[in-house]
Amino acid sequence: MGKIAEYYYASSCRDAVERARALDSAAAYVGGGVELVLRRNPGVTTLIDLGRCGLSEIRETDEGIDIGALATLTEMSHSVPLQHYAHGSVAHWAGRVASNNLRDMITVGGAVARNQPWNDMVPHLLALDAQVHVLDDEERTVPLREFLRSKRGSALVMGILLPKANADAFGYLWRFTRTEQDIPLLHVSACLHIDTGVIGQASIVVGGRPGHAEECPQLSSQLTGHPVDHAAFAPVIESAGRLVDVGDDLRASGAYRRDLLRAALTGLEEFAAEVMR
Numbered sequence: 001m002g003k004i005a006e007y008y009y010a011s012s013c014r015d016a017v018e019r020a021r022a023l024d025s026a027a028a029y030v031g032g033g034v035e036l037v038l039r040r041n042p043g044v045t046t047l048i049d050l051g052r053c054g055l056s057e058i059r060e061t062d063e064g065i066d067i068g069a070l071a072t073l074t075e076m077s078h079s080v081p082l083q084h085y086a087h088g089s090v091a092h093w094a095g096r097v098a099s100n101n102l103r104d105m106i107t108v109g110g111a112v113a114r115n116q117p118w119n120d121m122v123p124h125l126l127a128l129d130a131q132v133h134v135l136d137d138e139e140r141t142v143p144l145r146e147f148l149r150s151k152r153g154s155a156l157v158m159g160i161l162l163p164k165a166n167a168d169a170f171g172y173l174w175r176f177t178r179t180e181q182d183i184p185l186l187h188v189s190a191c192l193h194i195d196t197g198v199i200g201q202a203s204i205v206v207g208g209r210p211g212h213a214e215e216c217p218q219l220s221s222q223l224t225g226h227p228v229d230h231a232a233f234a235p236v237i238e239s240a241g242r243l244v245d246v247g248d249d250l251r252a253s254g255a256y257r258r259d260l261l262r263a264a265l266t267g268l269e270e271f272a273a274e275v276m277r
């Protein structure tokens with residue numbers, strides 16, 4: 001890795017973006033620094049610290065819950081608004097992925113900006129239809145899926161908005177790991193709206209395929225409008241292996257991942273039945 005020649009304390013988000021633009025690929029923003037310490041672009045010689053940019057807060061707004069980019073997984077797991085959002089799934093899992101020490105450092109902004117294929121926050125936030133507050137040429141709020149498609153180097157993630165529309169939905173996250181602190185071999189997240197026993201809306205996202213997180217509208221639409229029972233979930237479980245693009249890597253075969261997919265969606269059926277009780 002290249003040597004760091006400068007550690008720059010940005011005084012504001014605008015200052016951070018201007019510095020990043022001036023240095024182009026020689027600069028990198030620092031979130032928790034977890035990934036930057038392990039693997040960073042060898043051309044990076046300046047790190048831009050965001051600690052003075054006011055990006056650590058988690059707060060409820062009229063639009064939903066705003067999570068500042070520098071909020072750590074530990075802070076998210078302790079956040080009362082998040083504990084009440086979408087059945088508490090974000091707070092619950094923010095307190096369980098990786099390890100204690102890492103969760104104290106990993107930030108939501110770093111997770112989203114880095115977007116490793118096996119990351120757990122990104123697919124879950126996608127399932128919850130999260131938006132991203134971005135600063136680049138201008139400040140704007142865009143759907144996370146759009147941000148991930150069109151991300152530019154100097155774009156600063158200022159925060160994540162969890163929309164109010166999903167506050168009372170049921171967030172589900174399933175990840176298969178070989179050990180408690182392992183990264184997942186497969187990740188499935190979902191958001192279900194259930195009203196008087198009927199699934200009004202569903203969103204299913206699969207990560208660690210081993211490719212990047214992928215939204216699965218064909219699976220999701222099979223659940224919409226159906227009562228929560230086995231008849232609704234059986235076709236989803238049966239068709240997932242054909243509809244979701246999972247494959248081989250050094251850690252697992254595509255066939256194994258298809259088995260995991262069935263297990264994850266069986267888990268989703270059990271979860272839906274459980275929350276109905």
Ligand SMILES: Cc1cc2nc3c(=O)[nH]c(=O)nc-3n(C[C@H](O)[C@H](O)[C@H](O)COP(=O)(O)OP(=O)(O)OC[C@H]3O[C@@H](n4cnc5c(N)ncnc54)[C@H](O)[C@@H]3O)c2cc1C
Binds near residue numbers: 029038108155158181
């Ligand atoms: C051993 C280990 C196991 C892990 N296991 C898991 C796991 O199971 N599940 C999981 O979800 N995660 C896991 N992680 C965390 C994950 O791999 C990343 O390290 C983490 O998401 C990076 O967060 P960070 O805040 O430290 O980012 P940083 O290392 O600070 O930054 C990562 C990248 O994002 C950029 N960046 C940072 N903040 C911003 C911003 N606000 N705007 C724009 N760009 C920004 C940086 O310039 C850099 O390019 C694990 C990490 C380790 C080391």
